Amino acid sequence: MVENSIHETPGGSRPDKPAAAFTPLLTTRDWNEEWKELQKARRAADDASHWDKRAATFGSKDAPNPYVERFLELAAIRPGESVLDMGCGTGALSVPLGAAGHPVVAADFSRGMLGVLEGELAERGIASVTPKLMSWEDDWAAHGVLPGSVDVAVASRSIATADLKDSL
Known part of the structure; x- marks a missing residue:
């Protein structure tokens, strides 16, 4: 069994709680909701600095x-x-x-x-x-x-x- 090691980071930080596993399903009707879920799994949000x-x-x-x-x-x-x-x-x-x-x-x-x-x-x-x-x-x-x-x-x-x- 593989555990999900992705954690939310600064900005929406909850280092004690792993993010839920997410598998993109590009065939769904609302791909923007999938995009939002993928963004939650990123290590950090992009910022200009x-x-x-x-x-x-x-x-x-x-x-x-x-x-x-x-x-x-x-x-x-x-x-x-x-x-x-x-x-x-x-x-x-x-x-x-x-x-x-x-x-x-x-x-x-x-x-x-x-x-x-x-x-x-x-x-x-x-x-x-x-x-x-x-x-x-x-x-x-x-x-x-x-x-x-x-x-x-x-x-x-x-x-x-x-x-x-x-x-x-």
Whole structure:
């Protein structure tokens, strides 16, 4: 028998009580409830300060990047389409999209990640990417990201929210 060793952590901390075992069932009708259960099993919620500290170890200079190339191929973003890259990090997607001439809103809740992105954009002379300090839970309209303001929205390995349905 395997015991579940996942415990809730700071923020909703109950180190004395293991979290209930959870098996995702992607065929259920309410996948947002499954998402919420999966978030309870995480060791800690994402926060900006964690990613600010990690920003120095991330970069978008490791091209060619097979993941990024395949992601962009599958996304099939047409020439001239504008893009929201939510949770952009250091710009793995935003930088090549901007280099290809796409207007990009690159949003992240980590000032550190955006700092690395801004340095890369300046170094490469890319002016079509607009970095925004913004989280999934923020009022996007207050940040100028309105319904219909971009043609395509992407989020790659960046969904740092407890309630996916509400955020989307």
